[in-house]
Amino acid sequence: MLFLDQPLEFTRVEGGDALAYTARADFEAFGEFALAAYESGRRLVALWGGDERDAETPGIAVCAAFDLPEGLACVKLVCPVEDAVFPDLSGFFPAADRMQRAVRDLVGAAPRGGDLRPWLRHANWPADYFPLRSDAPEARFDTANENYEFVRVGGDGVHEIAVGPIHAGIIEPGHFRFSVMGESVLRLEERLGWKHKGIERRFSGMSLADGLKLAGRVSGDSTVAYAWAYSQAAEMICGVTAPPRAAWLRALFLERERVANHLGDLGYLGNDVALSFGLMQFMRIKEDWLRLNARLFGHRFMMDKIVPGGVTVDLDDAGVAEVVEQCRTTERDVHRLKDVYEEHAGLQDRFLTTGRVTPELAKRLGAVGVAARASGQCVDLRADHPVSPYDRVKPVVAMEERGDVAARALVRFAEIDESLRLIRALVDGLPQGGVWNAARSEPGKRGFGWVEGWRGDVFVALETGADGKIRRCHPRDPSWMNWPLLEHAIIDNIVPDFPLINKSFNLSYAGPDL
Amino acid sequence: MFSILRQILHDGVLTEAPPEIDPELQAAKRRLSDEIARRFRRSLFIREIDAGSCNGCELEIHALGIPYYNVEAMGIKFTASPRHADLLLVTGPVAKNMEVAVKRAYDATPEPKLVVATGDCGCTGGIFGESYACCGRVSNVIPVDVSIPGCPPTPLRLIQGILAAVGGSGDRDQESGIR
Numbered sequence: 112m113l114f115l116d117q118p119l120e121f122t123r124v125e126g127g128d129a130l131a132y133t134a135r136a137d138f139e140a141f142g143e144f145a146l147a148a149y150e151s152g153r154r155l156v157a158l159w160g161g162d163e164r165d166a167e168t169p170g171i172a173v174c175a176a177f178d179l180p181e182g183l184a185c186v187k188l189v190c191p192v193e194d195a196v197f198p199d200l201s202g203f204f205p206a207a208d209r210m211q212r213a214v215r216d217l218v219g220a221a222p223r224g225g226d227l228r229p230w231l232r233h234a235n236w237p238a239d240y241f242p243l244r245s246d247a248p249e250a251r252f253d254t255a256n257e258n259y260e261f262v263r264v265g266g267d268g269v270h271e272i273a274v275g276p277i278h279a280g281i282i283e284p285g286h287f288r289f290s291v292m293g294e295s296v297l298r299l300e301e302r303l304g305w306k307h308k309g310i311e312r313r314f315s316g317m318s319l320a321d322g323l324k325l326a327g328r329v330s331g332d333s334t335v336a337y338a339w340a341y342s343q344a345a346e347m348i349c350g351v352t353a354p355p356r357a358a359w360l361r362a363l364f365l366e367r368e369r370v371a372n373h374l375g376d377l378g379y380l381g382n383d384v385a386l387s388f389g390l391m392q393f394m395r396i397k398e399d400w401l402r403l404n405a406r407l408f409g410h411r412f413m414m415d416k417i418v419p420g421g422v423t424v425d426l427d428d429a430g431v432a433e434v435v436e437q438c439r440t441t442e443r444d445v446h447r448l449k450d451v452y453e454e455h456a457g458l459q460d461r462f463l464t465t466g467r468v469t470p471e472l473a474k475r476l477g478a479v480g481v482a483a484r485a486s487g488q489c490v491d492l493r494a495d496h497p498v499s500p501y502d503r504v505k506p507v508v509a510m511e512e513r514g515d516v517a518a519r520a521l522v523r524f525a526e527i528d529e530s531l532r533l534i535r536a537l538v539d540g541l542p543q544g545g546v547w548n549a550a551r552s553e554p555g556k557r558g559f560g561w562v563e564g565w566r567g568d569v570f571v572a573l574e575t576g577a578d579g580k581i582r583r584c585h586p587r588d589p590s591w592m593n594w595p596l597l598e599h600a601i602i603d604n605i606v607p608d609f610p611l612i613n614k615s616f617n618l619s620y621a622g623p624d625l
Numbered sequence: 626m627f628s629i630l631r632q633i634l635h636d637g638v639l640t641e642a643p644p645e646i647d648p649e650l651q652a653a654k655r656r657l658s659d660e661i662a663r664r665f666r667r668s669l670f671i672r673e674i675d676a677g678s679c680n681g682c683e684l685e686i687h688a689l690g691i692p693y694y695n696v697e698a699m700g701i702k703f704t705a706s707p708r709h710a711d712l713l714l715v716t717g718p719v720a721k722n723m724e725v726a727v728k729r730a731y732d733a734t735p736e737p738k739l740v741v742a743t744g745d746c747g748c749t750g751g752i753f754g755e756s757y758a759c760c761g762r763v764s765n766v767i768p769v770d771v772s773i774p775g776c777p778p779t780p781l782r783l784i785q786g787i788l789a790a791v792g793g794s795g796d797r798d799q800e801s802g803i804r
Contacts, residue, residue: 233722236757250757254724276726279705281673281686284723305722306677309758325752331681331777375687388629394691395639401688411779412681451628621680624720 114184115147121184124559127347128358128498130182131559135168141188142198145175149203154178154477154490156561157570157587158200158210160218162244163189171220171244173197174585175207176559176570182496183559185572195220206477206592209303209623217243217311231304231625233257242312243583264290264298272606276305280610283620287609294605299598306624314584319345319419319552322581326571327414329586330622335361335368336564337571337586338417343498344573345419347558349550355542357421358499363434363537364413364422366530369565370441371400373523373530376617380520381452383611384461392448396441403437421547431538438531449524462517466600466612469514476599479592480567482616485522486514492563504536516615526565552579566619567593588622639692660791668700669791672710672734676727676763677753678717681777682744686714688780696784707731712739712790715767718746718753719760731767739770739790743783748772 112121112132119140121132136144145155156176163172170189177184188197197214199222200207211222212230219241221227232238234257241247264271269292276284286302310329314322326341327334339361346352353361374397381389401411407430408416416423426434452458468478473486483490493506509525511518552575560571567589576582597616601609673686689696690703704710707730719727731740742763745751750761763769773786 235721235724240757242757247757251755252721252757254721276723277674277730281675281683281703283675283678283680283683284726305726306675306717306720307722307758308677308718308720308753309756310753312756312758313753328679328681328752328776331679332684334679334681375684388633391692392632392636394688395636395693398688398691398693405779412684412777414681414776447628447632451632454628619680621678 114179114181115144115151115153117144117147119144119186124347124557126350127343127558128352129343129347129559129561130496131185131347131561132182133185133187133557136186136188138188138190138196138198141173141175141186142200144186145177145198145200146203148177148179148184154479155200155204155207156183156568157572157585157591158207158214159572159585159587160214160220160243161574161583161585162218164192164245171195171218173214173220174572175200176572178495183561185559190220196223197221199223199225201225204477205475205595209594210591213625217241219244228260231307233259233304233307242309243315259302261288261300261302262298266292268292269297285620289601289606289609291606294607296601296604296606296609299601301594301598303594303620304624306621308625310625311583311585314581317581319348319550319575319581322573322584323418324415326584326586329625330588330590330619331412331414332372332619333368333564333566333569333588333622334412334414335364335417336562336569338415339365340560340562340569340571341573341584341586342417342419343560343562344558344571345552345560346550348553348556348573348575349419350553351420351548351550353421354545354548355499356425356544357546359537359541360422360424360426360546361417362500362504363426363534364408364416365562365564366533366537367400367404368413370527370530370534371397371404372565373527374400374445376614377448377452377520377523379614379617380462380516380611381458383614384458386455386458389448389452389458392444396444399437400441403433407433418547420550421545423547425546426538426541431541434538435535438534442528442531445524445527452520459517461608461611462520463515465516465608466604466615467513467515468596468600470512472599473514473596476595477592478596479589480563481519481522481526481565482593482596483567484509485511485518487512490568492561492568496561500537500540503540504533506533516611519615554579564589566590566617586622586625588619590618590620591623593618594623660788668702669712669787670702670704670710671712671714671787672704672707672730673714674707674716674727674730676715676717676723676747676766677720677759678744678746682716682747685777685780685783686716686743689783694780694784701787707733708735710734710738712741712787713767714741714743714787715763715769716743716747718750718755719763719766721758721760724760724766727763727766740767741786741790742769742772743786744778745774745776748774751776
C-alpha cells in the first residue's frame with residue numbers, strides 16, 4: 112500500500128481495532144516521506160529510536176509516526192551504528208526538535224543538522240552512555256553541573272529571569288528562562304527533562320502485564336488514556352480485541368478522566384486570576400467525581416483498570432444510576448459557574464487576548480489537544496480515527512478560534528458538556544457481556560495505541576522480543592507537541608501572566624521527561 | 626457578585642457537614658490540629674517538592690486545600706519557598722536530574738525540619754526503581770522522617786502521614802505504619 116504518492120510500501124499491522132501501517136525507508140526516503148506528509152498538511156505524531164542490532168536488518172532504528180487520513184503511518188529507518196544519522200525533520204515539523212535530541216541522548220542516533228544540544232541528558236550521565244542500547248550496562252553516575260547553552264537575547268535593558276526547576280506552587284519541576292524587557296517577555300526558553308527517570312529502559316524486559324502499570328504512571332493525570340493506548344498496542348501484539356462492553360467502559364473511564372481534569376483546570380484558571388471562589392467550587396465538584404470513581408471502580412483515578420484484553424471492573428445498574436445523577440448535578444453546577452466566569456469583569460480582563468496562539472501558528476507547530484482546538488485546529492482522535500465506541504456515540508469536536516486563555520477555558524467548558532453527553536450515551540448503550548478476553552503475549556510482534564486523552568493524543572509504540580517480553584516501548588505524551596506552543600504564547604505578554612498562560616495549557620512534565 | 630454569593634450560599638459550608646466524609650478523617654483532622662498547635666504554635670508550613678513523580682501524588686496534595694479537607698483551616702499552609710518551611714512533602718522517586726535541586730531545597734529549609742516521603746515511589750522508588758536516571762526512594766538522597774505509601778496516597782492518608790510526622794519522636798526513617 113502506498114501513501115502520499117511516495118515509493119514506500121506500507122503493510123497494515125494486524126490485530127487490534129486501530130488502523131496502523133508500517134514501512135521501511137532509507138535515509139532519503141525517510142526524509143522525503145516526512146516532507147510529503149508536511150506538504151499535504153499532515154501531522155508528525157512521534158519520533159523515537161531503538162537498538163535493533165540483533166534484528167534481521169541490524170542497526171540503530173529511528174521511527175517516525177504520522178497522522179494520515181487512512182490511519183497511523185509509521186516509517187522506520189535503520190542506520191549503521193558507526194554512522195547513526197537520520198534526516199533532520201525539525202525544519203518543517205518544529206516539534207521534532209526535542210524528540211530528535213531525546214533520540215540522540217537515549218540511543219545515540221543524531222539528526223543530520225538542527226539542534227544538537229542534549230535534551231533529556233543533563234550531564235548526569237556521560238555523553239557516550241546510551242541507555243536504550245542493548246549493551247549499555249546497568250550503571251550509576253555522579254551528578255555534574257550542566258552548562259546548558261540557552262539562546263541569549265541581547266540589547267539595552269534586556270535581562271533574564273531564571274525560574275525552576277522547583278517552582279513556587281505544587282507543580283512539577285521544569286526550568287523557564289525568560290528574556291525580559293521591563294515587564295514584557297521577549298523570549299521564553301524551556302529546559303525540561305528534570306523528571307527523566309529512565310522509563311523507556313525500564314520497560315525493556317517487563318511482561319506485558321507489568322508494562323501496563325508503568326504505562327499508567329508515565330503521566331499520572333492521564334493514567335486512563337495511557338492504559339488504553341498501551342492496551343490497544345498490546346492487543347495488536349496478542350491478536351485479541353476487548354469485548355464490546357469493555358470498549359464502552361473504557362470510553363466511560365476516559366470521559367470521566369477528561370471531566371475531572373477539565374474541572375480542576377477551570378478551577379485553577381480562576382485561582383490564577385485571584386478568583387479563589389472558582390477554585391473551591393470546581394475542585395469540590397472534581398472531588399465528587401474522584402470519590403465516585405473510588406466507590407464504583409476502586410481507584411480515584413481509575414489506575415490499572417484498563418488492561419490488555421479489556422477492563423478489570425464492571426458497572427451495575429445502581430452504578431449507572433449514580434453516574435447519570437452525577438452528570439445531572441455537574442451539568443447544573445458547571446453551567447452556573449460558567450455564567451459566573453463570563454460575567455466576572457476581572458477574570459475576563461485577564462483571560463481575553465492573553466497568551467494568544469493564532470490558528471496559523473498552532474498549525475505550523477503541530478499543536479494537539481485542547482490547545483489546538485482553542486486555536487481553530489479540528490484535531491480530535493475520537494472524531495478523526497474513531498475506534499469503538501466513538502464510532503457509535505460520535506463526539507462533537509469543541510472549537511474556538513481566538514487561541515487565548517479565554518478560548519482554552521471555553522474549549523474545556525464545551526468539552527465537559529460534550530463528555531457529559533457522551534457519558535450518558537455510553538452508560539445508556541452499554542452492551543451486555545463479559546469485560547475481558549484473555550490476552551497472551553506473542554513474541555516478535557509490534558503494536559500501536561493512540562487515544563485522545565484529556566490533554567491531547569497519547570501514543571504508544573510497543574514491541575515484544577523473542578521471549579514475549581517487552582523489547583521496546585515508547586509512550587509519547589501530547590505535551591511533547593504543545594510545550595513549544597507555550598514559548599510562543601508568552602511572547603509580548605507580561606511576566607505576571609505566565610502562570611495563567613502556563614495553566615491554560617496545563618502540560619505534563621512527567622510525560623515527556625520519561 | 627450576586628451570582629457568586631448565591632452559589633456560595635447554595636453550597637453552604639461543606640467542611641463542617643459533608644455527608645460522605647469519612648469519620649476517620651474527622652478524627653485525624655482534630656488530632657492533627659492539636660499536634661500543630663502544640664509543636665508549631667498553630668502553624669505548619671509545608672513546602673511540596675516533586676522530585677520526579679508521575680504527577681499523581683500532586684493531584685491528591687492539591688485536594689488537601691479544597692473545602693472537603695480544608696487543611697488551611699487547621700493551620701497548614703503550603704509555602705512557596707523551602708526557607709519558610711517546617712516540613713518538606715516530597716513526591717516521586719528522586720530523578721537523577723533532580724538530585725541536586727532536592728538536596729539544595731533540603732539545605733535551604735531551616736532546622737528543625739521534617740521530611741515526609743510521599744507515595745509508593747517516595748517510600749521505595751516504586752515502579753521506577755533505581756537506574757542510571759533514578760536515585761530511587763527519597764531517603765536515598767535526604768533524611769526522611771515519615772513515609773506515606775499509596776499510589777497515589779489519598780488525601781486521608783496524606784493527612785494521617787503529616788500527623789505522624791508532627792507527632793513523631795523525631796527519629797529518622799520511621800515508617801508511619803499506615804497501610
